Amino acid sequence: MQITSPDFKQNARIALQDVGLQKALGNVKTGFPHKRATAMARLPEFDQLRDEARDLKNHIIENLDIYLEAFESKVLENGGHVHWCRTSEDARKTILKICQEKNARTVTKGKSMVTEEINLNEYLEANGVTPVETDLGEYILQLRGEHPSHIIAPAIHLNLEDVSETFHANHHKPKSMDPAVLMQEAREELRNKFVAADVGITGANFLVAETGSSIIVTNEGNGDLTQILPKTHIVVTSIEKVVPTLEDMTLFLRLLARSATGQEFTVYNTLSTGPRREGDQDGPEEYHVVLVDNGRSEMIASELREMLRCIRCAACMNHCPVYGAVGGHSYGWVYPGPMGSVLTPQMIGIEKGALLPNASTFCGKCESVCPVRIPLPKLMRYWRRNEFEKHLTPKAARWGIGVWGFFAKRPALYRQLSSFSNLALRTLAGKKARINKLPLASGWTDGRDMPAPSDKTFMQLWSEKQKNGASS
């Protein structure tokens, strides 16, 4: 997929003017946060579970090699295969090779952000394998040639009208605005594909070391058909998804559903443990797990380590006022919102991703809702520092901070300058006490007035008062 993160500002400007998008985003803002709050209120120990989850994730990350190896040996024991892939390219090649060995023409896919991250669909297509998305949102996007704008609700940027148009154009059926009818259409289209697929690819929400299982959670059940019907099941996931035991997994499942959709539990929680065994009624003949690193093991040793706790619940973007204003596509790559603003520079480079960690007021709402308590603002600030120290910060900003810093470090000079600038701005404001056009701050004054500063600064008034010996 094309990376447009360097154009974030322009993407955002267009998004802000897009009436349809703004309507769709209105649903994110009112829907998810409200549902999460209700679910939280029903579980008094929610915050305590968050602490437990944070601590457990920290423990896992510290012992990641041990748990991954334990997971691998269980998978092998169960008759499955594990593929370790350092880069996106390794992962793509590995997956294609499995598909080719099976002479696969079509593969069905469950929802997976890691396959977006490694750009799998385009690669498979270019190599003669047709991927078919089976998650309803992903299916709609595939028909439209779009990418997800949200990590759990990929088509959240669309309205019913858009879906209706898209289906009408692709399914050649009468146009409908009834969600149930549209759903039925998609089901019918997908049914044949499920049966025809040679390989099923899913992601994994978690990997369980003690049993060698992978789990996917969905609300549509499409994932089950994707991993049960084809002869080969490939799980594509990233290394930080491993948890020690089934018991540990349930802790995360409880947090994940509530944080993501406000459900107490997701509708389908489907575990896969190796290929079909003798006597099993269904299941694939082959079971492969593709473990993607793609910069994650580097993160363990860096200040971004805490980001590896992320369980991809999307609460941070659901509650982010910037995401709520500009939508996921503005971020210009796979992962949007606060978690994306931390991950994207790691994966595409700070040179291309720098505008993302800067696009935050540091309001801290994301951190306050994160189920594993990731200090997202702190991690975004890490990137700003990285950018500044690599001299990538835009010249104007760097210069501005330099000049300001020069005065801020010299209190006496600072006092003189501030008295002077106050007077100047005051003069500019005139009697109105506010400024509606300010040359260097047009970003402010294009949309709002600038209240004028005071005639005299507090420090001037205070020292006058001290000199006069007035008691306050």
Next chain:
Amino acid sequence: MNTNKNQPVVGLFITCLADLYRPEVGFATIKLLEQSGCRVEVPSQQTCCGQPAFNTGDYSTSADIARQTIAAFDGFEYVVAPSGSCIGMLHHYPELFEDNDPWKARAEDLKKRAFEITSFLVDVLKIDDFKVDATAPTFNGSVTYHDSCSGLRELGIKAQPRQLLAQVDGVELKEMEESETCCGFGGTFCVKYPDISNRMVGNKTQNIVDAGAKTLLGGDLGCLLNMAGKLQREGHAVEVRHVVEILAGMTDQPALGEAQSSVKAG
């Protein structure tokens, strides 16, 4: 420095925005502190808390400013500011120094002494019979309160200003929807991403106007300037003040961005 053993000595951290835009806020803060039995001094070696540099990723300038601020407030029992955001920044100072740097311990020490004004009155001084100066002009009308992000999420300031306002006769609090949602100021954010910032403040002013209060209050001048500027551009009559102005009974000054302000010290 302390003459009366029981009288807490407070260093006022004026903050750059109150210094430049709203000296009244400084004088109101002093009045509240003195009314509550504190002795207040204003160290002259202070400038800004350094947040613009910190949030731009310029840690070296941030650390220079942190050292300057730490030194300026050495020896004060407490450091109080009319801003959750700037006190929040003071609480970040320890992150700027390595563990073996002596400044780290001094930064930790400053952090323990640094409080936002409403939190200081309620949480530290435990003022429960707070009364507005009887000689001050009374405030009559409805207010709505914006919870600024740093104060709310970094310092836990939510109940304190409301608790104090509840003790001021004539104040009726009309809560707005989403009072905890960011107004879009965000320091340099508002000029780096003006379109997004402008949308966020537009959402905010909608909620403010819908609340139907006469006055918008808050505890941080950055946010207040942003919201006042938007309300005025949109032509709304809601006036904007820092909460200490009401608490100290200093509402004879024009509201933010309204007509000429001329401070009468004391």
